[in-house]
Amino acid sequence: MNDVSERLSFFAALYQVDRQPAAGMWLLYGTIFVLAVIVFKLGFAKRLPVLKSAVVYVFLALGCTVLTFLGVFLPVAEGLVVAALILIIYKIRLYQSKKGQSAKS
Known part of the structure; x- marks a missing residue:
């Protein structure tokens, strides 16, 4: 019999x-x-009114329900960690670039 714990994601x-x-x-x-x-805020979020933000987060919560079932055996959370790290690095480099350009001006 196959052991389920061997197939679980991290x-x-x-x-x-x-x-x-x-x-x-x-x-x-x-x-x-x-x-x-975190990935939404770092990569895709613009400043939205409160009601629109609530709608976005409700649908995000519903989508995460499906992702949770997939995340038991597939690396969904791990992929989100990688995406968050990439976006954090991007935001830091963007901030440094803008800071460097404003210092030169």
Whole structure:
């Protein structure tokens, strides 16, 4: 018989989704949602009115529900971590570039 724990993604194994399904899935959902919000804010978010922001976050939460089920065996959270790191590096370099250009002017 195949052991399910061998096929779990890193975060699913970290949260022991196979042993504690309820708590593990909620922790995985929270992780994916927080990472998705970070990626959204860093990469795609413009300043929106409150109601539009609420709608965006509701749909983001619904989408993260689906991603959580996929994230048990696929590296969804890990991909979001990589995306967040790339966007953080991009934002830092963009800030340094703008700071350097304003100092030259």
